[in-house]
Amino acid sequence: MIAWGFEELFLKEAISKLKSLTLFLINSLTGIFFQLIIIFIFFSGEVYLLTGENLLYALLAALVAFIGYFFFYLALERQELSLISSLDESWIIVAVLIGVFFFGETLGFLHIASILAVLFGAFLISVNMADLKKLSLISGSGYEFVAVLFVGMSVPIEKFLIHKIGEANTIFYLGIFTIPLVFAAKIIMRGKFVRPNWKLLKIGIASGLADGIAFVLYLLALKGSEVSVVSPIVASSLLVSIFLAKIYLREKMTKKEVAGALLIFIGVIVLSTLVPS
16 A cells, blocks of 8 residues: 555656656566566466466456556646546446456445445546536546556456466566567557656656555455455555655645545445455
């Protein structure tokens, strides 16, 4: 939770100058390097060559997660960290709906009330009330919608993958597949990598290190716990990122946006505790 909160702060600090592709590449390379060190120290005998359907599952998991997180970066380019971080927590709705439609879980009153709270909270922080008649959404909300959708799908896929191939292989292959996806995105979006100065490079490396630490701990927790247990801890990074943004980036939130952020946070916490194990 704390590590991802710091990562988001570092991302916002550097992304306006480095842009999404460059910062994502630095972040990914740093995080993967850290993850490989962890694997070789603690799980050296558990990594093996994937073939057949397991390889396809790993590639699918990497692709879905990449789309979700890369679009989060695109949204960060266009909006304040506190707003995007709040809206980003709505991914848990997607995870719950997957549980309902594909795993036969049922929704009670509190489940529905929590989903509505998250949706209304997202509305409060993402819609410019002054321009509501023009249906004018804040910059970055379209990218954030894609991010929420794919990050929400990635969680149950990663949970499934961990049980298929183990946490060490999941960490290793998700990292390895991410790098070529960054270069593929560069070609598809016709983007360019920006040469960072030393200060921006250090910030990018710091964001990657925080992400690497958080991701390893998240997957290890996902191995021994249900998604409904791990999810609220991950979602709590919202408060860390908002708190850090207000202190270090001097971002301001209106009362409406604060209320929306609180509704999202309360909603995802209640949803996570109510999802049947």
